Amino acid sequence: MSAVGLIMGSDSDWPVMSAAAEALAEFDVSYEVGVVSAHRTPQKMLAYAETAAGRGLRVIIAGAGGAAHLPGMVASATPLPVIGVPVPLKYLDGLDSLLSIVQMPAGVPVATVSIGGARNAGLLAVRILAAGDPALQAKMAAYQESLKDLVEEKHSKLASRRVASGPRSAATREDGA
Template identity: 65%
Template sequence: MSTNTTPLVGIVMGSDSDWPVMEAAAAALSEFGIPFETDVVSAHRMPAEMIAYGQGAAARGLRVIIAGAGGAAHLPGMLASVTTLPVVGVPVPLKTLDGMDSLLSIVQMPAGVPVATVSIGGARNAGLLAVRMLASGTDGLAAQLAGKLAVFAQELKSQASAKGAALREKAGAAYPLAIMAEQG
């Protein structure tokens, strides 16, 4: 889609061990042709660099930041406190508490420091949310993305409809008394 080599979305995480989760955001952005950058900017191990990243993001051309973190998960909120860009937080599941601690840390932000939060491990939805944010503008990119999102939604509907038809057929064959819902 874009010949622009300036990243529009930043995907950052507290550690490279978060990449297996966060890679799904990169895949979603790639599906829509959105240029992005990735980096590790730990809120706890490199706070000065993390603050510099957030403060300089808009000047570098970023329009959305996706921040994934596990445990105390301060990265999304700290970035939101130093930038005017929208920040999407991804709670990364860890062995302890399975990501609930991260979810609660990211979603419970004080008034005035908003962070959009997706589900635990929901990096794909974070990427798709960033696409929707970029599509909400009035420029040519927004129009292109809006069209692609409409196609994407239709594909999701078609996939769900096909699964429903397959299930109705399977249930009807296995259970003769099953009454199938009307599809219309």
């Protein structure tokens, strides 16, 4: 049984949404993947949302571009938490999707990540699940520690860089600043 439903309006969204699947897999969180269009298959979308909890899902991640109605419509038909991922398209670079997903009416909450932020959607789903799972919570804490270690490693590499001839004067800098 899958814990997370990972849905998108079109298979063309997969290059973005696959990052959510990768994040879930890193934490051994089971998930299902599917294409559910709010505009082309509205009955399928409603059936998916209405049966999700009964099928054992605990969180839904919904990615959509353009008008991006999928996350909000799914949230309106399920008691589960829904995370919306604005998928960037050819025009407006996903800003239209972001504004559509984030502007939900009262009573229809959708947690919204950044444009193309499917990895963070996956990580947010893990955190939601970890609230009731001490083992998963420990994995998330270890992941957060690894991020700190990565920052320190990057800091050390950058701090070790030295300009061989010392500080450059304004007259010798390429940008003239």
